């Protein structure tokens with residue numbers, strides 16, 4: 001589904017991503033792990049259009065999508081959530097969801113004068129969809145609360161809900177479990193699993209919580225020093241000597257920069 005070929009993301013002389021290649025298969029929930037600074041977020045940002053890679057290719061079902069902007073990827077069903085949720089705090093949770101879909105008729109003067117019925121119909125459909133999403137996520141009770149007032153975990157669920165307002169094909173989740181209490185973590189994990197099995201979503205998720213990864217992800221891809229160092233099941237990864245060393249920081253060579261290379 002997504003294929004990343006020899007991707008590089010350099011900041012000045014520093015190689016945050018240094019020739020990463022990987023595949024994300026349709027229907028999978030792939031975990032992306034690695035020590036701090038391994039290049040996971042930079043890689044995510046390159047795939048999701050937030051950063052333009054220095055070199056390399058990203059293919060989506062064979063189509064070259066390298067360098068496309070987030071809104072262009074959005075129309076292809078490729079979405080990314082952020083570690084810090086991006087909600088509109090003064091709007092209700094339902095309104096936050098209703099904001100997501102593109103191509104509504106509401107904004108133009110023409111529509112304001114002549115398209116009232118169509119706008120009302122669209123709004124009704126959006127509201128019904130938002131309510132269905134909130135119910136799926138088991139958070140109907142927060143529909144009318146201001147998004148700025150809900151808990152961090154509920155914000156993460158709302159962020160997941162935003163991907164459900166459009167026909168997402170693949171969703172990139174950046175530390176969706178970070179700082180979330182165990183109960184909500186279970187709710188988030190359950191929603192991800194059901195979206196995967198019942199609605200065919202493909203996920204790729206950066207996560208530090210190995211228990212959470214173990215419950216959800218297969219395969220798990222490990223990054224270190226800007227490269228993919230291992231791929232396997234969570235069990236395989238947790239017993240992989242090189243991975244353990246990378247996490248402990250032993251035996252990992254200092255990362256080279258282009259400046260050093262040039263010397």
Ligand SMILES: Nc1ncnc2c1ncn2[C@@H]1O[C@H](COP(=O)(O)OP(=O)(O)OP(=O)(O)O)[C@@H](O)[C@H]1O
Pocket residue numbers: 011014015016034035036037038039040041042043
């Ligand atoms: N915009 C930037 N400018 C310069 N260096 C950057 C930039 N973004 C990231 N880096 C550096 O690139 C390296 C990889 O960062 P990245 O955030 O991709 O790693 P990560 O694996 O997601 O780490 P973490 O788990 O700590 O979030 C880090 O050393 C970081 O300081």
